[in-house]
Amino acid sequence: MIGLAKATATRGHAVQIATTGAYASLVEDEGLPFAPAGPRFGPEEFAADPAILDGRLGGYAGFLHLFRTVVFPNLISWVEDFAARSRARTCWSHIRPCWQARLPPS
Numbered sequence: 001m002i003g004l005a006k007a008t009a010t011r012g013h014a015v016q017i018a019t020t021g022a023y024a025s026l027v028e029d030e031g032l033p034f035a036p037a038g039p040r041f042g043p044e045e046f047a048a049d050p051a052i053l054d055g056r057l058g059g060y061a062g063f064l065h066l067f068r069t070v071v072f073p074n075l076i077s078w079v080e081d082f083a084a085r086s087r088a089r090t091c092w093s094h095i096r097p098c099w100q101a102r103l104p105p106s
Contacts (some may be wrong), residue, residue, distance in 0.1 A: 002030050018082055037081035038074050045070075 005015040009032070017027045018035040022042020027034040046052050049069070054062035 002027065002032065005032050006030065016085070018085055035081075035085040037085065038078035039070075041070055 001017060001019075005017055009015045016033040016035055017023075018037040019027070020038055020042060021036040021040045022045070024034050024036065049065075051065045052062050052069075054065060056062075
């Protein structure tokens with residue numbers, strides 16, 4: 001996303017990366033504007049919950065755990081944060097909808 005934001009900015013567009021506060025310094029160190037969105041969740045939180053890195057089912061077991069314990073319970077908060085901080089006409093996301101990932105039923 002940083003590369004995409006930088007390339008977009010060099011073409012004269014205003015960009016801003018809105019994501020969890022855990023990545024604020026990473027974004028700002030690249031010279032991009034940052035807006036916190038949703039709960040703080042980054043590498044430290046991943047390390048504290050090894051189930052997120054569960055490699056069973058080709059990694060989908062960890063993916064399911066992440067969505068069930070972090071993404072879905074906080075989805076409304078993320079959407080509200082994005083809506084409050086963005087005046088953009090276009091918004092890109094790196095999260096694929098679950099139905100595209102062909103996840104097994106729980």
